[in-house]
Amino acid sequence: MVVIVGTGVAGLSAAVSLRRNGYKVRLITKKITGGSTYIAKGGAAASLTGDDSPELHAQDTIKVGDGMCDLKAVNYVTKEAPSAIHELEKWGFQFDPDLRLEGGHSRRRVAHKTDETGREFYEFLMSEAKKEEIPILEDRVKALMVKDNEVRGVITEGSAIEDDKVVLATGGYAYLFKFSSTQPTNVGDGMAIAFDAGALLGDMEFVQFHPTVTSIDGEVFLLTETLRGEGAVLVNDKGERFAFTYDKRGELAPRDVLSRAIYDQYSKGYKVFMDLRGIKDLERKFPVLISFLRRHNKTPSDLLDVFPGAHFVDGGVRVNTRGETNLKGLYAIGEVSDSGLHGANRLASNSLIEGLVFGMNLYRYIDKWEGFYPDDGTMVSVTEWKGRKASIDEIREMNWSNVGIVRNKERLEKAIAYYKEVDTSSSCEESKASLISYLTAYSALMRDESRGNHFREDFPFHKKEWEGKRIYFRLTRS
Ligand SMILES: Cc1cc2nc3c(=O)[nH]c(=O)nc-3n(C[C@H](O)[C@H](O)[C@H](O)COP(=O)(O)OP(=O)(O)OC[C@H]3O[C@@H](n4cnc5c(N)ncnc54)[C@H](O)[C@@H]3O)c2cc1C
CATH class of the missing domain: 3.90.700.10 (Succinate dehydrogenase/fumarate reductase flavoprotein, catalytic domain)
Structure with missing residues (x-):
């Protein structure tokens, strides 16, 4: 049995595909209609016409990624993207006939359905999951069970579920900024849980802001x-x-x-x-x-x-193109993961497709563990600590003012000092969110340059020595 955490595009496509390839799966999600997929708009990028190719899609991805893309991941996703779109069509999903052109793309290659492609993916995949009778539990996963450096299951608020393969598809942490385009479920839980169990986190300084978000009577809407x-x-x-x-x-x-x-x-x-x-x-x-x-x-x-809102995070649980982490039995797919596809900045419409490709292909690898330990960065060891509890609203305010769109040493140090006083060691959402915010501020301070969506007003230029070099975090127990 495989346990999949999260019901966005990554979790749902993995669940349906694994089930159809003979695996028993179960889904757990904090909130059935939570996550970014449910509110995602534009579409999914794939080279689908005669004048386009995976190579051109890869070139566009690499250009926007600003010197930080993992070429293996880029080549893999751009090559697999058309097959993932066709597979979804085989399952019965109907895209609109036209392809859209979006910023950063040299060809029309954004497959979409209406103006709400994410919601359409969600509704379709959820109904396929129901057809397959995949059990879905609405509960928050708060920790992983680990024995002898292998994952053995998950611990939720309500139960403990033993399974030797766990797939995290828990999305990102863009909600941890006061202004954000995403939903309150996306506070980096999955990353912190994986980190706590021994997985490596990388590229945490790269947070993408969408310039035009609006909100009326509390309803947030992406323009x-x-x-x-x-x-x-x-x-x-x-x-x-x-x-x-x-x-x-x-x-x-x-x-x-x-x-x-x-x-x-x-x-x-x-x-x-x-x-x-x-x-x-x-x-x-x-x-x-x-x-x-x-x-x-x-x-x-x-x-x-309108206001610019935190929209997407490039970093997360470091994985290879099979979705494998450094911790046996633990997979991460979709926005929770750091596959290196997006580098320092995501090309528009490259994340729904990343979730689909990693989700749909997971069945190929799930019984053939290879594992992954990256060698393209600096490793920083971090210990969790006790302290007072910060609320999610306080964290969002702190991040917006000090770790947001325009960063500098003084503000980042202020955020780091603040997080040093709050609790990062317990399994509650606030504690996990504090840890993730601390790591974001810490890596943003370390990276004393501007690159992709990481902007330092005190270092408003690239530094050659940072190109292609990731900052990784690993947990050490005190
Ligand atoms: C408004 C908006 C528009 C966007 N438009 C586009 C677009 O047009 N094209 C594109 O490519 N990308 C777009 N994006 C980005 C894209 O939507 C996301 O990157 C993608 O949907 C992420 O999918 P996912 O499956 O990884 O995670 P999500 O869809 O975020 O789902 C995360 C899931 O994890 C669950 N979860 C979280 N924590 C826990 C926990 N501790 N325990 C249990 N469950 C948990 C949640 O309930 C949720 O089901 C947009 C994002 C936003 C916010």
């Missing part, structure tokens, strides 16, 4: 790049279209550049809004946005507050 491509503009409360003063591409500047521009406007005391009035045929092109506006009694003529 996709496509809106800006179709004519939406950004203005501040003085009515100025400020984006061009930061970059000649204006609102179409890359995500990290635009995020910093909006952040700077807020730091100067302005508010930032998106003006949708320049989009022709908005109702037909963006029905999901229209229903969001209607739900909140807004019209397309109203200005929408």
